[in-house]
Amino acid sequence: MAIKTYSFNKEEKLKSRKMIETLFRDGKAFSVFPYRVIYMHASLHTDKYPVQAGFSVSSRKFPHAVDRNRIKRLGREAYRIQKQSLYDALRESGAQLAVFFIYTDKKIADFDILSRKFSVILEKLTREAVRKD
Numbered sequence: 001m002a003i004k005t006y007s008f009n010k011e012e013k014l015k016s017r018k019m020i021e022t023l024f025r026d027g028k029a030f031s032v033f034p035y036r037v038i039y040m041h042a043s044l045h046t047d048k049y050p051v052q053a054g055f056s057v058s059s060r061k062f063p064h065a066v067d068r069n070r071i072k073r074l075g076r077e078a079y080r081i082q083k084q085s086l087y088d089a090l091r092e093s094g095a096q097l098a099v100f101f102i103y104t105d106k107k108i109a110d111f112d113i114l115s116r117k118f119s120v121i122l123e124k125l126t127r128e129a130v131r132k133d
Helices: 017-026 065-082 084-093 111-132
Strands: 028-032 035-041 051-057 097-103
Touching: 017 035, 017 097, 028 111, 035 111, 051 065, 051 084, 065 097, 065 111, 084 111, 097 111
Parallel strands: 051 097
Antiparallel strands: 028 035, 035 097
């Protein structure tokens, strides 16, 4: 059942404060500049989507909300377009992930750069998810 989904629905967004706190406390992390990625295996409340993702940008590095929102929007778009391979691997293994992407650069990157970085990030997440299960 390889349903291709290019959306980023409400159920795919990591919004639970409890889950986010657990993720930051117990999750594993790696960096692919300009992102720091924190992830952990979790039992999510949805069977439809194997990943819940959250995005964050430092208000200290980007004091204007317009800039923070743009960076988050670019990151979500890059993730949305390329997430399918991760979803397929997780569905195959029956695992679920909670993931948080933290933008660490001091300037706004182009979408092309973010897209390339997200392909590396998602490959790494796929390897980690499959290796674990």
